[in-house]
Amino acid sequence: MTRRDILIAPSILSSDFSRLGEEVRAIDAAGADYIHIDVMDGHFVPNLTFGAPVVRHIRPHSRKIFDVHLMISPVDALIADFAGAGADIITAHVEAGPHIHRTLQAIKAHGVKAGIAFNPGTPIDALAHVIGLVDLVLVMTVNPGFGGQSFIPLFDKIKAARAMIDAQNHPVRLEVDGGINAQTARQAVAAGADTLVAGTAVFTGDPAHYAANIAALRG
Secondary structure: OOHHHOEEEEEHHHOOHHHHHHHHHHHHHOOOOEEEEEEEEOOOOOOEOOOHHHHHHHHHHOOOEEEEEEEOOOOHHHHHHHHHHOOOEEEEEOOOOOOHHHHHHHHHHOOOEEEEEEOOOOOHHHHHHOHHHOOEEEEEOOOOOOOOOOOOOOHHHHHHHHHHHHOOOOOOEEEEEOOOOHHHHHHHHHHOOOEEEEOOOOOOOOHHHHHHHHHHHHO
16 A cells, blocks of 8 residues: 555544634645544533534535544434535444444435444444445544544454455445554554544644644655
């Protein structure tokens, strides 16, 4: 996998919320491939961020892929809202509801790409039964809910997901989220990741530093 193949998805969870539109424009200009949007409900995870109206209001600030990570439960009733707000990819957690197959079908039915996320303690095995429906697999390397946590070295899990993806005949991105910095980015990529979510590592310093921060993650 070449340096060019690695996509960087800065998480706006670590941005300055008082100037969110400016921050989205800044990471777009700095070379972000995706804009990663962490939606938390204070129920599935112990934090509360924002809903579909915020996604709708920042959508005009970038044409980059809006990678919307729904850390909410139940999730199905809100899929239409986020699709309508401008999401390009909607990722739901396998742990967030009883019927992940139905959830993925619902996401696809709204004309957006579907992702499936796995918390650190969740085996990757369930991916085998739904991989034909997904466009993105997200391996969490922290327990979701907060930015700035330390990377959990789940390299065997990333490798197992990569093997399942490589056995498919359609493209699926393998995203890793949690504790990503210049060092752990290299390790995650070596294990098979091709898409990296990073918050603190990108938004360190003022916007003049964002391009260098993103470049450091590419290796």
